[in-house]
Amino acid sequence: MTTAVIAVSEIALGGVSWPASWFGAVLVGPIILLGVLDMLQTKRAVLRNFPVIGYFRYLLEMLRPEIQQYFVESDIGGRPFNREGRSVVYQRAIRCTVYASIWHPA
Secondary structure: OHHHHHHHHHHHHHHHHOOOHHHHHHHHHHHHHHHHHHHHOOOOHHHHHOOOOOHHHHHHHHHHHHHHOOOOOOOOOOOOOOHHHHHHHHHHHOOOOOOOOOOOOO
16 A cells, blocks of 8 residues: 555656656556555455456456367366366355355355
């Protein structure tokens, strides 16, 4: 959090002495704002611990089916745990109903 405050203050002070630094603020400012918002949110631990960079995890998870065609391993062939088993655990961890399971959220 203090790094973001220092970066914003340097951009603001740079704008007083060098007006062209506002172009840098336009590019870097939204990224800093996104990082601060990620650190303040409480739903996703990955984004809270790794602001901005944590989005790559979600991007790669979304692209996994398309990328998976380049790998030999299928959804059920993983070791020590296959992808289907991990997805069941993840969904149960966030208290969602999984497939036709007898487990239901409380």
